[in-house]
Amino acid sequence: KECATCHGQGRLRKVVNPRLGQRVSTSTGPSCGGAGQTIDKRPPGVDSSGLVSKEDTISVKIPAGVAEGMQLSMSGKGNEAPGSGIPGDLLIVIEEVEDKVLKRDGNNIIYDLHISFIDAALGTSVEVPSIGGKVRLKIEPGTQSGKILRLRGKGVKDLNGYGHGDQLIYVNVWTPKKLSPEEKAKLESLRTSTNFQPHPDASEKGFFERMKEYFG
Incomplete structure (x- = not known):
């Protein structure tokens, strides 16, 4: 039926008479929501506009x-x-x-790889997770803790179609906390070896230099 508040107009007019001249303001009818009509006898769940509130489930392509x-x-x-x-x-x-293993940084994927001191010294081959599945990664002999390895194109696809990001592998060399007497003796015999003394050369970059290189 016709809205009793706005008389079918859908809007209310209010005339204001300030000292400097007449002014008219309009607003949407509060009872009909601007429709000019209201439902006289509404079934349960139907609002004043004749709409029923309900939820639906649809499929969305992300x-x-x-x-x-x-x-x-x-x-x-x-x-x-x-x-x-x-x-x-x-x-x-x-x-x-958030994933428990892989972290996202823009279109790049970050993964922390933990390897043993032996594997870092002698080199090895490991499997690392990626968003596309397992990837085989070669660890070169003498790999230092903190080194960042890059898997090109293994990151997130660019939303605008400009290729893929990379996956960055942060190498962490794990130092054992507990050693048997035999293991301690073997390491003690190597303590004075010159090959086990730190001697970084000029070509090896520090942590902040590596971060600047990869993230600009």
Whole structure:
């Protein structure tokens, strides 16, 4: 039926008479929401605009490369509009769930690799996780703790289609905390060996130099 508040106009006009001249303000009808009509006898769950509030489940395609806080819009999947109005849009806010192993930094993926002192000294081959599955990685003999290895193209796909990021492997050489008497004796015999004394050369970069190189 016709809205008793706005008399079918959908808006309310208010005339104000200030000292400097007449002024008219308008506002949306509070009872009908601007429709000019109200429902006389509403079934349970129907609001004054004749709409029923309900939830629905739909499938959404998430493009590769989206990040925390980004919004996706689905046209016409929002609330219905009263009468013959156009339905609104559904806004989907992206929330990332942090992985326990792989960390994201933009389009790059960060992974902390822990290897033994023996593997660092002699070299080895290890499997590391990536977003595309396991990847075989070669550890060169003499690898130092703090070294950053790069797997090109193993990061997140760029949202705008400009290739993929990289996966950065942070090497951590693990030092044993407990040793048997036999193990201690073997290491003691190597303590004075010149090969076991720190002697970094000029070509070896420090931690901050490596970080600056990889992250600009």
